[in-house]
Amino acid sequence: MPRPRSLTRSGIAAAALAVVDRDGLAALTMRAVAKELGMAAMSLYRYVADRDELEVLVVDHVLTDLDLSVPPGPWRDRIAGLLERMRAATQAHREVVPLVVRHRHAAPASLRWIEATLAVLTEAGFTGRRRVVAQRTLVAYLLGALQNEHYGPLSGSGTAAMAELSISDFPVLAETAAQARALPPADEFRAGLAIVLDGLSAAASAR
Amino acid sequence: MPRPRSLTRSGIAAAALAVVDRDGLAALTMRAVAKELGMAAMSLYRYVADRDELEVLVVDHVLTDLDLSVPPGPWRDRIAGLLERMRAATQAHREVVPLVVRHRHAAPASLRWIEATLAVLTEAGFTGRRRVVAQRTLVAYLLGALQNEHYGPLSGSGTAAMAELSISDFPVLAETAAQARALPPADEFRAGLAIVLDGLSAAASAR
DNA sequence: ACCGTAGATGTACGATGTACGCCTACGAAG
DNA sequence: CTTCGTAGGCGTACATCGTACATCTACGGT
Numbered sequence: 286m287p288r289p290r291s292l293t294r295s296g297i298a299a300a301a302l303a304v305v306d307r308d309g310l311a312a313l314t315m316r317a318v319a320k321e322l323g324m325a326a327m328s329l330y331r332y333v334a335d336r337d338e339l340e341v342l343v344v345d346h347v348l349t350d351l352d353l354s355v356p357p358g359p360w361r362d363r364i365a366g367l368l369e370r371m372r373a374a375t376q377a378h379r380e381v382v383p384l385v386v387r388h389r390h391a392a393p394a395s396l397r398w399i400e401a402t403l404a405v406l407t408e409a410g411f412t413g414r415r416r417v418v419a420q421r422t423l424v425a426y427l428l429g430a431l432q433n434e435h436y437g438p439l440s441g442s443g444t445a446a447m448a449e450l451s452i453s454d455f456p457v458l459a460e461t462a463a464q465a466r467a468l469p470p471a472d473e474f475r476a477g478l479a480i481v482l483d484g485l486s487a488a489a490s491a492r
Numbered sequence: 493m494p495r496p497r498s499l500t501r502s503g504i505a506a507a508a509l510a511v512v513d514r515d516g517l518a519a520l521t522m523r524a525v526a527k528e529l530g531m532a533a534m535s536l537y538r539y540v541a542d543r544d545e546l547e548v549l550v551v552d553h554v555l556t557d558l559d560l561s562v563p564p565g566p567w568r569d570r571i572a573g574l575l576e577r578m579r580a581a582t583q584a585h586r587e588v589v590p591l592v593v594r595h596r597h598a599a600p601a602s603l604r605w606i607e608a609t610l611a612v613l614t615e616a617g618f619t620g621r622r623r624v625v626a627q628r629t630l631v632a633y634l635l636g637a638l639q640n641e642h643y644g645p646l647s648g649s650g651t652a653a654m655a656e657l658s659i660s661d662f663p664v665l666a667e668t669a670a671q672a673r674a675l676p677p678a679d680e681f682r683a684g685l686a687i688v689l690d691g692l693s694a695a696a697s698a699r
Numbered sequence: 700a701c702c703g704t705a706g707a708t709g710t711a712c713g714a715t716g717t718a719c720g721c722c723t724a725c726g727a728a729g
Numbered sequence: 730c731t732t733c734g735t736a737g738g739c740g741t742a743c744a745t746c747g748t749a750c751a752t753c754t755a756c757g758g759t
Contacts, residue, residue, distance in 0.1 A: 287705040288756045315747065325708045327748075336747065386593075386639055390650040396657070396665065403664040417646070417672040422684035425636030426629070432593055433632050439624070443597040455603065457610040465624040477629035484691030494736040495725045521715065532739045534717075543716065 292322060294332055298346035301339060302378060310380040315339070341388045347378050348385075348394035353401040360409035360489075361482050367402050368427055368478055375431055382435040386428050399424075410489055419485055426481045430474050439465045439473060499529060501539055505553035508546060509585060517587045522546070548595045554585050555592075555601035560608040567616035567696075568689050574609050575634055575685055582638055589642040593635050606631075617696055626692055633688045637681050646672045646680060 300321040305313050315336060319326040333339045351374055355363040375385050389395045403420055411419050437443045447455070447462035507528040512520050522543060526533040540546045558581055562570040582592050596602045610627055618626050644650045654662070654669035 286703065286757055286759095288707085288754080290706070314745085316745090327709080327750095328707050330748075331706060387643060390644045390654075396654070396662065400662045400665045403668055407664055413671055414675060416668055417675055418680065418683040418687070420668065421637075421640055421646075421672075421680060422633070422687050425640050425684060426632050426688070427636065428639055429632030429634065429636030430628075432635055433628055436594060437597045439628075447597075447603070450603070455607045457614055458603065458607045461610055461623055461627065464620055465628075468621060468624055473625065473628060476625040477632060480625070480629050480691035480695055481633075481688055482691070483694040484687035484689070487690040487694070488687055493726055493728095493734065495723080495738085497737070522717080523715080534719095534740080535738050537717075538737060 290331070292324070292328075292332060294342055295346060295349075297322065297329065297332055297339070298342040301343045302346055302381070305343065305380045306378055310383065313340075313343075337388075340384050341391045343381060344384050344388045345392035345394045347381055348374055348392060348398065350374075351394060351398055353397060355401070355405060360405050361486065363405045364402060364409075364423065364485075365475075365478060365482060367398065367405070368423065369474075371398060371427060372431065372474060376434075379435060382431050386432065389428075415488065419488065422481065422485070426477065430477055434470050434474070438470065439468050440470070497538070499531070499535075499539060501549055502553060502556075504529065504536065504539055504546070505549040508550045509553055509588070512550065512587045513585055517590065520547075520550075544595075547591050548598045550588060551591050551595045552599035552601050554588055555581055555599060555605065557581075558601060558605055560604060562608070562612060567612050568693065570612045571609060571616075571630065571692075572682075572685060572689060574605065574612070575630065576681075578605060578634060579638065579681060583641075586642060589638050593639065596635075622695065626695065629688065629692070633684065637684055641677050641681070645677065646675050647677070 297318065301313060301318045304317050304321050308317070315329055316326045318339065319329055329339070333342065348371075351370055353367070355366050357363075375382055399420070402423065403416065406416050406419050444462050444465055447458055448466065450459045450462075452459050504525065508520060508525045511524050511528050515524070522536055523533045525546065526536055536546070540549065555578070558577055560574070562573050582589055592602075606627070609630065610623065613623050613626050651669050651672055654665055655673065657666045657669075659666050
C-alpha cells in the first residue's frame with residue numbers, strides 16, 4: 286500500500302563511494318551523498334540509522350565482490366591470496382582505508398572473508414587458541430600494513446622528511462628512510478606478509 | 493618586551509589528554525581543551541596551528557616517557573620489550589589509539605622509538621631493504637594489534653556477536669569466536685608478536 | 700475514485716573548527 | 730615612575746556538520 290522506495294542500500298553505498306573516490310574521505314557527508322543521488326539529505330535516514338551505518342555500508346560495498354575462492358595448493362599460498370585480494374580491494378579505493386579499519390567487524394562481507402581465512406587455517410592444522418591467534422595476527426598485519434601504506438607511504442613526504450633528519454640524532458633512521466624510498470608498496474606488502482607467514486609456518490609445525 | 497605566555501605546549505597536551513581520558517576521544521574539541529585550561533578557545537591557536545597539530549601534541553605526550561633503553565640480551569627479546577612498552581604506553585590511554593595510528597609519523601617521541609628499534613634490528617644483522625621490511629612489518633603488527641584490541645576486543649560485544657552467528661553460514665567463525673572470548677589481551681598480543689618474531693628470526697638467519 | 704501508509708523533504712538547532720579584529724598585560728626604555 | 734610597542738588573550742561570527750521534527754506527497758490496494 287505505501288509508497289515504494291526509490292533507493293537501495295547498495296545504491297546509496299555506491300554513491301557514497303563515488304563521493305569518497307572523487308573528493309576524498311573528508312567530503313563524505315550526508316548532504317554530499319544525498320546530492321549525488323539527487324535527493325534531500327534527510328531522505329537517507331529512511332535507509333540508514335546514522336552516519337556510522339552509512340560508513341559500514343561503504344566498507345561492505347568495497348569488500349562485497351571479494352573473490353573468496355582459493356585455488357588448491359599449500360595453505361601458505363592460499364592465505365597469501367586471501368590477504369592480497371583484501372589489499373587489492375581496499376587499494377582500489379584508497380581513501381576508505383580508515384573506514385575499513387573502523388568498521389570491518391560490522392560489515393558482512395568482512396565476516397565472510399574471515400570465515401574463509403579461518404577455514405584455510407583450520408585445514409592447515411590450526412585449532413582452538415592457536416587458530417584465534419593466527420587469525421588475529423594476520424588481520425593485525427593486514428590492517429597495519431594498509432595503514433602504513435595510507436598514512437605513511439614509503440614513497441611519500443613522511444619518509445623524505447625522515448631521511449632529512451639530523452644524522453647525529455637519528456643515525457639509523459635517517460639512513461634507513463633514504464633506502465626505504467625505493468621500495469614499491471606491493472613489494473613491501475608481500476615481503477612483510479612472507480615474514481608473518483614464516484612465523485605461522487613455525488607455529489603450525491611446532492604443534 | 494611582549495606579554496609572556498601563560499601556557500606551554502606540553503601543558504596543553506596534558507589538558508587535552510585529560511579530556512580524552514575522562515570523556516572519550518569524541519569529546520576532544522578545541523573548546524573542551526580550552527575550558528580544561530581555563531582559557532578561551534581561540535587562545536589555543538597561539539600555541540598550535542590547528543586541531544591536527546593538537547592531536548599530534550597528544551600523541552607525542554603519550555609517548556614521551558617511553559623507556560627506550562633495552563637491557564642486553566638476544567635481539568628478539570629487546571625488540572619484544574620495545575613493542576611491549578609502546579603497547580603499554582598507549583593502553584594507559586586507550587582512547588588515544590586512533591590518534592597514535594594517524595599521527596605517529598609526526599610525533600618526535602615516535603621517531604625516537606623507531607630509531608631505537610632500528611638500532612636493535614641493525615645489531616641483529618638487518619640492513620638495507622631487509623631492515624626496512626623488518627621495521628615496517630613490526631610497526632604494522634603493532635598498530636594492527638592495537639586496533640584489534642581497541643575496535644574489536646576479543647572480550648567485547650563484536651566477538652560475542654560473531655559467536656552467535658548461524659553455524660551453517662559461518663561454521664568456523666562462530667566456533668572460533670566462542671573460543672576467542674577467553675583469551676586475555678596481553679596474551680593475545682604476546683602470542684602474535686612471537687609469531688612475527690619467529691618470522692623475523694627466519695629472515696635474519698637466512699641472510 | 701479514494702485513502703491510508705510510509706517515503707521524501709524543508710526547516711531548524713546545537714556543536715564544531717577557525718578567521719578576524721580588538722583589547723590588554725607585560726617588560727624594556729626613558 | 731611613566732610610557733609604549735609587542736604579542737598574548739579573547740569575543741564574535743560564519744560555514745558546515747549530523748540529525749530531530751513536522752509536514753507534504755506519491756503510490757497501490759480497495
